[in-house]
Amino acid sequence: MPRKQPPLRRLTTATRWPVGIVLTSWRYMWRTTPLYRSEEQGSWGDDAPPLLPDSVNHEGIQRVGHGAGPMFRRRYTAVIADSELSPEGLMERLTADLDRAAPTEFATFKKLEGEKGNLQVGDEYVVRMPGPWDGPVRVVERTPTAFRLATLEGHLEAGQIRFSAETDNGRLVFGIDSWARSGDRLSNLLYHHLRMSKEIQLHMWTSFLEGVIELSGGSRAEGLRIHTKKLEDFPPEVLADSDDPPSTEALRALHDKPLNFDLADRTKFTAEKGWHIDDYRQPLPSEGPGPPEPGGVWERAKQLMLDYEFADPKIVTAVYAEDAELEGRDMLLEARFWNLIRFRFGVRVGGVVDQTCEQDGRDVRIWGWSYRTLQDHLEMGQMDYQVWKWADNGEVEFRIHVVSQPASVPNPIIRLGFRLFGRREQIRFARRACERMACLLAGEDVNRAADAVAVRDKATV
DSSP states (O other), rough: OOOOHHHHHHHHHHHHEEEHHHHHHHHHHOOOOEEEEEEEEEHHHHHHHOOOOOOOOOBBBBGGGGEEEEEEEEEEEEEEESSOOOOOHHHHHHHOOGGTTOOOTOOEEEESSSSSSOOOTTEEEEOSSSOOOEEEEEEEEEETEEEEEBTTTOEEEEEEEEEEEEEEEEEEEEEEEEEEESHHHHHHHIIISSSSHHHHHHHHHHHHHOOOOHHHHHEOOOEEEEEEEOOOOOHHHHHHSSSHHHHHHHHHHGGGGOOOOOOOGGGSSSSSTTTTTEEEEEEOOOSSSSSTTSHHHHHHHHHHTTTTTEEEETTTTEEETTOOOOOOOOEEEEEEEEEOOOEEEEEEEEEEEEEEEEEEEEEEEEEEEEEBBBBBSSSEEEEEEEEEETTOOOEEEEEEEEEEOOOOOOHHHHHHHHHHHHHHHHHHHHHHHHHHHHHHHOOOTTOOOOOOOOEOSOOOO
């Protein structure tokens, strides 16, 4: 996965955001460069993105199939007269430092992987723009007159972009070709429906073309051309490609991540110290008195817990290795907010309970497991899931115990959003999990309106 910039460098870049936004808006409103824009319907057969070379690292690449909304096949073109450089010379000068052409008050390229100097296959960059987001990319092709980048997980787009130079009738032609969908539904809303991101992107790449013209030592021979093809129909194999690679690779990356809280400090996990302590108890259909019945409610609830089926997939889904031992298993959770934004974070199963014990003078059989939050999670803490059966009367219960507090989140937008909505979404997840478990075991519609679920806050664990 791409490395992050050092905090000081990120802070330095971030200080340019307000100035960059003002300058970019001013230049956008008052630019005099003639632009010739055209758009038509495209087709997959003619406008599909180029294949990724087998020789490059595919880990973490955000392909077209991983995105949302239509794909746009776009070409930006600049014709340059009297260039001092050949196509090879221009590309050599440009790839030594992409910021030579970039509108750096608005967007800057920072190399995170690879040697300084000319860009090579396998190098990784992050494109920093006004706002608290990164645009990570990897170089997947490099020739004397062209290079191609693929977006990485976390980018606002899913696809590829290619930069090339050639001669035509004695003039130098520089082109930028992109094949991309929005990275998620929120990005698609801003780009395709509200068109905000679309205009920002157009300004960025046309400004890049102007930077290339200046870098070449020549002059613009004609207006800049932007031709767009829109594709809304994709072959099944393209959409099927969206299911696995990034999730599988992100799951593997969890192996070396530590917990984001000190488990040995659990005596301080109290409400007075800022921790939320929640208990949820959901009655399930009863069995006969005695131990759990073969194939009965208790055993079926246990299987639903093993398969993470109690979680509402509209709120949270999980990716994990099914053949891995439950104890110590890494799980990649994907949470959805308003079905527009997706957050991915890791947890690790920290304990499995399987016991018969006495509670308040009654025998009860308990089975369950818990997971704990890993580094980069939005929260810190642990969630315990258990199914109980009381031997004296056959009552069965599903219980969730939560110890949590917000984690330190560097992104100010996400931090604010989590403060506003995080607690509400956490409670919603747990309540819905209880209701869904009851519905599945009763054979009822899991989409019915939620029943009341008993919740009580404790002062200590």
